[in-house]
Amino acid sequence: MSFDRSKYEASKEPDYPTDAAIWPEVAKLWDLYGAVWDEKCAFNPVEATIMGDYRFNAILSSNKREDFDAHLAELKRFKNKVRRILVNKLPPVHRVHHEYLSEMLKFEVMMYEKVPMYELPTQHLFGPHLLIVQAVSFHPWRDTKDCETYFSRLRAFGNQVDQMIEGFKHGMRTKTTLPKSSVEAMIQQCKAQLFEDEKNSPVYKMAKDKVESVEGSSAELLKIVKEIVIPAFQRLHDFLSAEYLEAARTEAGIWAFPGGEDMYRACILFFTSLDKPAQDLHDLGLEEVERIANKMDEVRALLGDTGGTQNEFARKIAALPENQPKDGEEIISTYKEILDVAKVRVLEIFRELPAAELEVKAVEEFRQEASPAAHYYPPPADRSRPGIFYANTYKPETRPKYSMEAIALHEGLPGHHMQIAIAQELKELPRLRKQVQDFTIGYVEGWGLYTEYLGEQLRFYEDPLTYYGRLLTEIWRAARLVVDTGLHSKKWTREQAIDYLCEYACLAENEAAVEVDRYMVMPGQALAYKTGEIFIINLLKKSRRELGPKFSWQDFHDKVLENGAVPLELLRRTITSYIGAAKATSV
CATH class of the missing domain: 1.20.58 (Methane Monooxygenase Hydroxylase; Chain G, domain 1)
Structure with missing residues (x-):
């Protein structure tokens, strides 16, 4: 259904700042945030419903060429308007809002111009x-x-x-x-x-x-x-x-499209928010796969089974009945039990939990076969439903119990639910910044993988087998760097990519095929996980190293979460500022 912009009433930001009355540039910026929100919701009405804006509940998105062109024209108009705002006449907090909106519009215009x-x-x-x-x-x-x-x-x-x-x-x-x-x-x-x-x-x-x-x-x-x-x-x-x-x-990769190389460069920048050549990311993936494989060898030694390849060992333990859920109900109940424990322990290193509840549900039958092991949908702004942790119960024998701790932490607490729901509850942020925008996926998925890493601090993975399961999920994300760049830059075939995931990420062939098919239709998105995780871990290590006894887990996580999902370079500046301020305080 084509959307007529003249038929809806423009909305106003719920947390519109009181200082807008005395700062004209603040009013311009927040009015623009409201206009961008309206445009994005109108163009993606089901997503608007998911976020809790119910003005567009009766319509669906349009796929008419003229509506795509009109949407791109609006984004360009907004991009020009944000450029004309006088940044030096904005108070410091609003300068961050300006930077965010400027970056978002730049990235979105780039994607609409580059990607078909x-x-x-x-x-x-x-x-x-x-x-x-x-x-x-x-x-x-x-x-x-x-x-x-x-x-x-x-x-x-x-x-x-x-x-x-x-x-x-x-x-x-x-x-x-x-x-x-x-x-x-x-x-x-x-x-x-x-x-x-x-x-x-x-x-x-x-x-x-x-x-x-x-x-x-x-x-x-x-x-x-x-x-x-x-x-x-x-x-x-x-x-x-x-x-x-x-x-x-x-062909498996978008290199085969007219202008495919430029498309992939745009996808890398969009999903990681970092300007990295495909070759650098490919090499990083190879290094990470080797590092994690060495740790897996150490765990296998603890388990007393070092014979055969990693892939052979992974297949052997996955085939053991005691490591397999007996049915979909056990998958759901196991995730619930893990999240109940996590809900208590996360308060050891976080200051607070989100107010929004989290529900664990099975992926609907009609889409199970092509869905990942788990994924998350955030709650709407009005909290009329909880956040949803979708668990795939298809073929339960292929969902090993020893990997569930890492997956639960990633999708639930302290993973996506904590980060996204807390962002939604932040005061004094424009609505766009309270919701995940695609150009911040490097932060969002980096956070998810970072919270798997935090599982060690939270006393998960205490059994060597569950720690091995955690490493399996990590090496899979590292292998994504290799495979995504392999498909879209190095002209790998689908079969090459599947073989790589089977050998190095220890995936079963059907799982590897599902993964590769995902990368083929979402070029660049799989790069966000490891690049974002490494970025956040490096900031954590820097904070702990430079602050020593002044370091606080709660303070660090407050700073990482206080702006919602952001481009990674903006996060770097936030943490650098936090370190400087913490150093300046007395012991």
């Missing part, structure tokens, strides 16, 4: 055809009006699918297509939505109780699913099967 988003409107991991099924989980259910907006959103899905097909067709003409493996996965995802009896539709089954809870009509829901949702999935399925699959790219 119109031609690649969805893929097998994230996108509109998946969000429409999940939308019921994010939608507020307060009264019949919420039911009406949800129905309107479902009715818009047919047009959205037709727009996506047009985008894909344009990509076919310009040789800018998804890889075959992603297309094959999407075909299966669409197929999972096709039922002769619409009452078996996941959309209907997931929404029926919610609709009835606000006295909405389940008969109308069924009618929309039958007449709009299922036929739209059928059209997308048929197009992907009959036309697009044959045109899908056979």
Whole structure:
């Protein structure tokens, strides 16, 4: 659905600063933050719902070429406006806000100009055809009006699918297509939505109780699913099967696209917020893989089993029944138990927990096969639902219990839930800064991996086997540096990348294939984890080294978290300032 900017009322920042009345440049900056928020929410309405802005609950994102062009034009206009704000007439705290917004707009304009988003409107991991099924989980259910907006959103899905097909067709003409493996996965995802009896539709089954809870009509829901949702999935399925699959790219990396080298350079900068050549990141990955493998050898010696390769050992322990959850329920209950312990222990090195609750849920069946082991969705601003830790319960025998501590810390506490929920609760930050923006993924995923590292400080991994599981998750992230740059810069094949992950990250072949398929459709994103983690650990080591007895875990983490997710260089300056201030205080 195309969005008409003239039809909505501009919002104002909830924490609009009182000093804006006496600082004209502050007012300009915060008014601009409000305008950027409105534009981003209007262009990504389901994401707006997830964040708790419910003005756009009745619509879906547009994939029309003219709407992409209009959005880019707005971003450029905002970019020019932020440049015209007189930074020297801003109080110090607002100068950080100015820098953040300036960097965000610079990065987003770069990505819209460099990366073919119109031609690649969805893929097998994230996108509109998946969000429409999940939308019921994010939608507020307060009264019949919420039911009406949800129905309107479902009715818009047919047009959205037709727009996506047009985008894909344009990509076919310009040789800018998804890889075959992603297309094959999407075909299966669409197929999972096709039922002769619409009452078996996941959309209907997931929404029926919610609709009835606000006295909405389940008969109308069924009618929309039958007449709009299922036929739209059928059209997308048929197009992907009959036309697009044959045109899908056979090369694994975006080097094959026209201008692919520049695209990848932009993706590296966007997802890490660091200007690093692909070769440097590739070499860093090789070094980290070797370092972690040596630690794994030490743990194997403790376990009394040093025969064979790392991969052979990993496969052997993964095959032991005692290391496998018996079913999905055990996976969920184990994560809950770990997080209950973490909730108490994190207060040893953090000052406070977020107010938002955290819920552990199984990944929905329709998207399990292509999903990672776990991932996180933040709570909305109004806290009408908790943060969600999604655990993949598909094939429980492939989800070893000894890796669950590291995964729970990463996705839950003190990982993504703590960082993101605390950011949402910070006062005096513009709304954009309270939510994760894609150009700060180096910080966000770096934080997640850093919290796995903190598990040692928090007395997790005390059993050598769970410590081995922690190293397995770390070497997997290090291998991502090698594989992502291998695929998109060094022209590796999908098979080469899978083989590397099997040999060095000790992944089973099916797990490695899922990982590689992810990197192929999200170039550069996998680089964020290790680069961000190393960056934060280096800041921690610097703080401990320079402050000595003055070092405080709580103070350090307060400083890392106090600005929400930020570009890594901004974080460096924050910690450098903290060290200087701490040194200046008396012992």
